[in-house]
Amino acid sequence: MKQFITFVRKEFLHIFRDSRTMLILLGMPMVQMLLFGFAITTEVRNTKVAVFDPSQSMETRAIKERFDASEYFTIAEEIRDVSRINDVFKYGEIGLVMVFSDDFESELHQGGDAAVQLITDGTEPNQASMITGYASNILAQSMQELSEGSGAPCRIIPEIRMLYNPQAESAYNFVPGVMGMILMLICAMMTSIAIVREKENGTTEILLVSPMKPIYIILSKVTPYFTLSMVNLVTILLLSVYVLGVPVAGSLSLLLLVSVIFIFLALSLGLLISNVVNTQVAAMLVSGMGLMMPVMLLSGLIFPVESMPLPLQCLSAIVPARWYVDAIRKIMIQGAEIQFVLKEIGILLFVTVALVALSLKTFKNRLN
Amino acid sequence: MSSVSVSRLSKSYNSIKALDNVSFDVSKGELFGIIGPDGAGKTTLFRLLTTLILPDCGSAVIEGLDVVNDYASVRRIIGYMPGRFSLYQDLTVEENLNFFATVFNTTVKENYHLIEDIYKHIEPFRTRRAGKLSGGMKQKLALSCALIHKPKVLFLDEPTTGVDPVSRKEFWEMLLKLKSQGITIIVSTPYMDEARLCDRIALMQNGKFLRIDSPDNITASYPYRLWAVTANNMHGLLNDLRACQYVKSSFSFGASCHVTIDESASAAMLDAYLSTRGYDDIGIKEIQPTVEDCFMLMLKEDAQ
Numbered sequence: 025m026k027q028f029i030t031f032v033r034k035e036f037l038h039i040f041r042d043s044r045t046m047l048i049l050l051g052m053p054m055v056q057m058l059l060f061g062f063a064i065t066t067e068v069r070n071t072k073v074a075v076f077d078p079s080q081s082m083e084t085r086a087i088k089e090r091f092d093a094s095e096y097f098t099i100a101e102e103i104r105d106v107s108r109i110n111d112v113f114k115y116g117e118i119g120l121v122m123v124f125s126d127d128f129e130s131e132l133h134q135g136g137d138a139a140v141q142l143i144t145d146g147t148e149p150n151q152a153s154m155i156t157g158y159a160s161n162i163l164a165q166s167m168q169e170l171s172e173g174s175g176a177p178c179r180i181i182p183e184i185r186m187l188y189n190p191q192a193e194s195a196y197n198f199v200p201g202v203m204g205m206i207l208m209l210i211c212a213m214m215t216s217i218a219i220v221r222e223k224e225n226g227t228t229e230i231l232l233v234s235p236m237k238p239i240y241i242i243l244s245k246v247t248p249y250f251t252l253s254m255v256n257l258v259t260i261l262l263l264s265v266y267v268l269g270v271p272v273a274g275s276l277s278l279l280l281l282v283s284v285i286f287i288f289l290a291l292s293l294g295l296l297i298s299n300v301v302n303t304q305v306a307a308m309l310v311s312g313m314g315l316m317m318p319v320m321l322l323s324g325l326i327f328p329v330e331s332m333p334l335p336l337q338c339l340s341a342i343v344p345a346r347w348y349v350d351a352i353r354k355i356m357i358q359g360a361e362i363q364f365v366l367k368e369i370g371i372l373l374f375v376t377v378a379l380v381a382l383s384l385k386t387f388k389n390r391l392n
Numbered sequence: 393m394s395s396v397s398v399s400r401l402s403k404s405y406n407s408i409k410a411l412d413n414v415s416f417d418v419s420k421g422e423l424f425g426i427i428g429p430d431g432a433g434k435t436t437l438f439r440l441l442t443t444l445i446l447p448d449c450g451s452a453v454i455e456g457l458d459v460v461n462d463y464a465s466v467r468r469i470i471g472y473m474p475g476r477f478s479l480y481q482d483l484t485v486e487e488n489l490n491f492f493a494t495v496f497n498t499t500v501k502e503n504y505h506l507i508e509d510i511y512k513h514i515e516p517f518r519t520r521r522a523g524k525l526s527g528g529m530k531q532k533l534a535l536s537c538a539l540i541h542k543p544k545v546l547f548l549d550e551p552t553t554g555v556d557p558v559s560r561k562e563f564w565e566m567l568l569k570l571k572s573q574g575i576t577i578i579v580s581t582p583y584m585d586e587a588r589l590c591d592r593i594a595l596m597q598n599g600k601f602l603r604i605d606s607p608d609n610i611t612a613s614y615p616y617r618l619w620a621v622t623a624n625n626m627h628g629l630l631n632d633l634r635a636c637q638y639v640k641s642s643f644s645f646g647a648s649c650h651v652t653i654d655e656s657a658s659a660a661m662l663d664a665y666l667s668t669r670g671y672d673d674i675g676i677k678e679i680q681p682t683v684e685d686c687f688m689l690m691l692k693e694d695a696q
Contacts (some may be wrong), residue, residue: 030494034483041482226478230537233442234495235468389463391444 031244071119081129200352201325213311215294273359401450428596471543481523496541528559584684
């Protein structure tokens with residue numbers, strides 16, 4: 025036990041004495057959170073709107089004017105042909121298309137219900153949901169004004185469609201994504217580098233010749249990174265709740281439980297990497313290219329998994345971070361109970377056990 | 393009873409035989425030297441004996457424990473100092489020593505008497521990081537760390553390579569002191585002058601032991617008369633000597649050339665030969681062969 029504590033202390037000394045490691049370990053999570061956070065919360069301003077308005081009535085004109093007068097929108101184009109809607113987006117200038125029904129005016133006055141369709145570009149889901157939010161607000165104001173004018177209650181029902189990404193991923197999407205990425209990076213990459221560094225420096229030779237059991241050597245190398253990951257987890261959560269205003273809707277203990285499982289998973293992955301490579305550069309490349317890229321691209325952090333083509337969706341299923349991000353999204357954003365994330369927890373546990381078994385099997389009691 | 397017993401040990405890397413059928417015994421408290429050029433297989437032998445790699449065939453027993461089957465027990469009784477400096481460069485002298493003491497289940501206090509002579513040299517720098525020490529001090533620290541758990545057998549792989557002559561001398565004085573405490577020491581070195589200090593030495597080349605004997609026996613068995621030749625123009629002397637018909641061998645040894653000649657020839661004939669070649673201040677005197685002379689001869693015979 026004394027051996028273990030001394031070893032862990034030595035490991036912490038390595039970390040604290042290397043300012044670059046410290047910067048990566050503690051600085052990067054914060055920078056990433058803030059970068060992603062403030063990149064997301066850009067406001068909607070002067071979004072160009074294209075309008076398809078077959079009725080050209082007084083009411084629709086009033087709505088259009090109200091949009092144009094607001095600081096968020098500018099009416100840029102009147103579309104004459106419905107089939108052009110798709111083309112309008114492809115030029116990339118228009119952020120919103122508003123389609124009024126054929127007889128908007130009569131529907132409004134006779135039935136009291138009139139429909140207007142808001143179409144946005146779902147390839148940028150965060151931006152799109154922001155735009156529809158603002159547009160719905162303006163429509164609601166118009167509705168109130170029109171009701172007062174006619175004396176009879178009337179309703180405009182906005183029907184929102186996001187092209188290309190009908191599920192409308194939440195704007196809070198990135199917090200679970202960044203959590204997955206940071207924990208993966210710190211646990212897997214930093215652990216594998218720290219272990220391989222000893223191989224490179226030749227200290228492994230001495231440690232192997234010592235009476236200390238290799239399993240304890242591994243455990244004591246992993247412990248500091250586990251601790252730091254927990255510190256980071258808490259930092260991220262605090263930042264997301266108090267700086268970015270993303271609440272934890274579900275149970276905090278469930279969130280922590282899933283995160284700890286994921287941290288163990290990432291640690292054993294780092295261990296596995298350190299068993300198969302012999303240089304720090306190789307460890308960096310394997311964990312950088314082999315882990316970071318899939319986590320960033322396939323876990324739903326940048327591109328929603330649902331809008332990927334089927335082969336990529338299948339590929340993303342083997343990226344453990346995807347299941348973690350899914351689970352965290354459900355717990356944190358949707359406030360899901362444990363029974364809704366059982367599948368994710370199960371998958372994460374299974375992968376962890378498999379990785380631990382594999383890395384213990386490939387661990388060498390001797391030099392290669 | 394022998395402390396280390398090696399029998400027919402072999403190890404290959406791909407097609408290269410790093411260690412080829414090596415057998416030897418080392419008794420308790422013996423200082424055993426392994427002499428050989430780079431690539432002779434010294435480090436491979438050390439790694440096999442310290443349980444770090446597995447042999448292709450053959451066996452090695454350390455204090456009655458097999459290095460393959462009882463590797464865990466072997467690791468408890470040996471000390472190992474690899475050829476490359478293998479301590480933590482970002483930890484201080486003191487932190488390194490304390491760390492290795494704890495890892496080996498002991499304390500610095502408990503075995504301080506063992507390392508005192510060595511450690512007192514570096515104690516003034518105990519708060520300095522190991523990476524900032526000079527070469528000689530690094531080796532002293534590494535030796536302290538390898539000794540701190542009072543091993544029965546100490547393996548030192550080229551401990552003095554890259555160390556200045558004064559530190560080298562100090563280092564060997566320490567080894568002799570440790571030997572007197574009953575620790576078996578197996579040490580490799582490329583320096584022939586250090587070989588004289590060992591009880592027995594093994595001359596190693598291409599993964600094989602050419603000969604194992606005490607330094608005195610090795611030098612005594614040198615079969616020829618040996619001459620040290622000097623002249624005003626050392627440059628070219630070696631080639632001219634080698635070109636001479638009755639010179640059997642000639643090697644450059646710093647300030648002089650060590651030469652053996654045919655039995656029919658004499659020193660006077662060599663003197664005359666060199667004079668005709670235009671050399672002045674010719675000095676030829678008979679000398680006692682050193683370990684290095686023997687080694688050179690053996691390498692030459694081995695090559696033939």
